Amino acid sequence: MEVSVTVNGTVRSADVEPRTLLAHFLRDDLGLTGTNIGCDTSSCGACTVLVDGRSAKSCTLLAVQADGSDVTTIEGLAGDDGLHPMQQAFHECHALQCGYCTPGMVMAAVSLVDEYEDLDAAGVREGLEGNLCRCTGYQNIVKAVLAASE
Amino acid sequence: MIPAAVDYLRVESAEAAVAALGEHGDEAKLLAGGQSLIPLMRLRLATPTVLVDVGRATGLSGISVGGDTVSIGALTTHSSLEHSAELAAACPLLAHVASVVGDPAVRHRGTLGGSLAHADPASDLPAAVLALGGTLVVSGPGGSREIAATDFFTGFLESDLAADEVLTEVRVPVSTGGWSYQKFNRRAQDWAIVGAMVAEGGAGVALVNMASTPIRASSVEAALAGGASAADAAAGAADSTEPPTDNQADGPYRQHLARVLTRRALEAAGA
Numbered sequence: 001m002e003v004s005v006t007v008n009g010t011v012r013s014a015d016v017e018p019r020t021l022l023a024h025f026l027r028d029d030l031g032l033t034g035t036n037i038g039c040d041t042s043s044c045g046a047c048t049v050l051v052d053g054r055s056a057k058s059c060t061l062l063a064v065q066a067d068g069s070d071v072t073t074i075e076g077l078a079g080d081d082g083l084h085p086m087q088q089a090f091h092e093c094h095a096l097q098c099g100y101c102t103p104g105m106v107m108a109a110v111s112l113v114d115e116y117e118d119l120d121a122a123g124v125r126e127g128l129e130g131n132l133c134r135c136t137g138y139q140n141i142v143k144a145v146l147a148a149s150e
Numbered sequence: 151m152i153p154a155a156v157d158y159l160r161v162e163s164a165e166a167a168v169a170a171l172g173e174h175g176d177e178a179k180l181l182a183g184g185q186s187l188i189p190l191m192r193l194r195l196a197t198p199t200v201l202v203d204v205g206r207a208t209g210l211s212g213i214s215v216g217g218d219t220v221s222i223g224a225l226t227t228h229s230s231l232e233h234s235a236e237l238a239a240a241c242p243l244l245a246h247v248a249s250v251v252g253d254p255a256v257r258h259r260g261t262l263g264g265s266l267a268h269a270d271p272a273s274d275l276p277a278a279v280l281a282l283g284g285t286l287v288v289s290g291p292g293g294s295r296e297i298a299a300t301d302f303f304t305g306f307l308e309s310d311l312a313a314d315e316v317l318t319e320v321r322v323p324v325s326t327g328g329w330s331y332q333k334f335n336r337r338a339q340d341w342a343i344v345g346a347m348v349a350e351g352g353a354g355v356a357l358v359n360m361a362s363t364p365i366r367a368s369s370v371e372a373a374l375a376g377g378a379s380a381a382d383a384a385a386g387a388a389d390s391t392e393p394p395t396d397n398q399a400d401g402p403y404r405q406h407l408a409r410v411l412t413r414r415a416l417e418a419a420g421a
Contacts, residue, residue, distance in 0.1 A: 001158060018158030019191075037237075040151055042189045043339070048255055054229070055255040060188045065160050072404065109162075112254060123382060129338035130253025 002090025003067040007032070016063045021054075023047040025063035026073060034074040034103045038132070045131030048104035048111075049106050055111035057130070076104035077110070086110050086148045095144035097135035105131045105141060113149040121146060153242035160203045164289045164316050166202045172291055172314040174200045180316060181205060182225055185252065185260035186268040197198065210263075210318055215240045222320045224263025228275070232257060241322055243329035243349050247278040253339045263317045266302070269363065272341035274333065276303060277364035279320060280351040283339040283358035287319040294318070303363035327351040328419035332411040333358070336398065343398050346387070346411035352380075352421035360393045360408055370412055380421045384413035 004013040007030060014029045026032045027048070038046030038060055047058040050072040077084040083091065086106050096102045105128065112127040113119065119127065124145045125138065133141060161167045171178050178200040179198035181187055182205050190196035196300050204210070204225070211225040213234050222231070231237055231248035238245045244339060251257055251265070251274050265275040266286060276299075279286075291314055302310050327350035333342045345358030346367075352374040355367040371392070373383035388405035395401050 017155065019153040019156050019209075021152065021188075021192075034229060035356070040192060042185070042192075042256075045253070045255065051258075054258040056259055057255050059186060059192070060256075061259065062158075062181075062184065062188065062201075064160075065203065067183065115233075115254065127254055130255050 001064055003063050005063070005066050005068070008072060016064075018062065018064050020063045021059050022049070022051075022063050022066050022071070023058035025066075026058060026071075032073050032075050036100055037102055038100060043130075043132065044101070044104075045108055045128075046101050046104040048107045048131065050059045050097045050107055053111075054090075054115070055108045067073060070073045072107070074106060077106065084110070086113070086145070089144040089148035090141075093140045093144035093147060095136065095140040101131060101133045105133060109141075109148070113145065119146065119149050151192050151194065153188070154194055154197045156191075157200045158197060158203060158266060159200065161207060162256035163207050164204070164210060165320050167202055167316045168291060168314055169209065170202045171316070174202070174382050175348050176313055178202050178313075178402070180225075183227065183259040183261040183263040184264075185256045186264060186270065187201070203272075204316065211261075213237050215324065218324045220244075220322050220324060222262055223324070224266075224317045224319055225261050226263075228252075228257035228260050228262070228265075229254070231262060240324045241282065241326060241329065243282065243347070244275075244278050246329075247274045247331050247347070250274060250333055255345040256339075258332045262320055264354070266320065267309060267311055267317050269303050269307050269359060270341075271303075271306065271363050272359040274331070274342065274345065274358060275362075277345060277347045277356040277358045278331070278349075279322060280364050280366060281299075281347040281354040282322040282325055283349075284320055284322040284355055286317055287321065288315045290315040306362040306396055325350050327353070328416040328421060330418035332418070334407055334411055344372065344393070344407040344411055346408065348412075348415040348419040348421065351419055352383070352416055355412065355415075357387065357391070357408055357412070360388070360391050360404060362394070365391070367412060370416075374421055381413055383421070384409055384416055387412035
């Protein structure tokens with residue numbers, strides 16, 4: 001089935017099987033391998049992208065469902081003038097160790113800060129409950145998200 | 151894993167969905183937000199051969215309050231329920247329960263109708279609609295009919311919906327009396343091991359994950375109506391229940407949780 005998705009500002013079309021997950025469409029058809037896949041159970045959030053501006057687990061969405069949508073992946077976040085403030089905050093707060101969860105964590109955090117006002121540390125922890133990090137203990141991730149939300 | 155091969159049909163209305171389901175019979179499955187169905191398809195616990203995607207159908211989302219009833223389109227997302235000022239004023243329990251489903255990414259895609267039609271006894275929203283005494287409106291080949299929430303859930307992941315019916319709307323009474331949802335789990339974003347839901351100061355009490363369906367704790371409701379204290383009423387919360395045993399909790403522990411969480415919920419609701 002032909003799908004057409006605006007990915008990071010560019011319309012990308014491909015002929016996909018209906019069972020193709022958006023995560024596989026991004027990685028295998030478009031070569032955007034920044035979106036990681038970390039689990040088989042919609043639990044880890046490593047594959048989080050923005051669909052029409054809001055976080056979504058791209059492993060729990062068929063590419064055909066995203067037909068006509070506007071998708072932003074980690075590759076599309078930085079602007080001409082450098083890193084997105086959330087990426088910069090992750091860098092400055094050392095909010096990553098192995099980095100595997102980071103693309104999904106950053107995309108979820110961008111959506112979270114946009115969606116909820118006046119976030120505090122508890123709100124960030126709750127808001128990122130769908131994104132698992134097995135290295136950091138989350139401390140610096142929370143710091144980074146709070147820094148970027150100011 | 152990757153889901154099994156499947157055909158895909160996108161429909162633009164509930165009527166078209168009913169027609170497509172009628173044509174493809176048991177092989178078809180309705181897809182809305184997909185936050186319950188796609189994980190099952192990935193594990194190949196669900197292997198429909200045709201997906202009927204109703205996710206973009208028109209006229210099936212939105213919240214409206216009229217008189218003493220809140221009407222909610224089946225495609226309304228958990229996130230929309232969570233952020234609706236109108237719902238927070240008319241039925242704060244439902245708005246709150248929507249805000250504790252899964253995680254934000256799930257709430258952006260998951261729908262109220264999808265959660266109810268999935269009929270998972272461990273899910274939050276089915277028990278909320280049950281505690282509130284809601285009504286479900288479904289469309290089928292012969293027109294539409296209404297099903298009381300108390301009659302809707304018939305078994306584990308089973309409901310009164312026929313294979314060619316589509317849930318289109320959920321109605322709950324305006325409910326601003328004391329309410330609480332006590333959700334107990336050990337892992338972030340997980341389903342409740344047990345949950346206790348109180349609506350209207352104890353007029354409606356429902357339990358999550360205490361049976362093969364969400365259930366009303368009618369003995370608690372009756373005790374409260376008879377003048378019992380919150381603590382005394384909650385002591386009967388697990389009476390005549392046969393909760394499931396799994397890797398998180400056995401039956402007797404779930405019964406203990408039901409009593410404790412019901413007491414906390416009643417106290418928080420001012421019952």
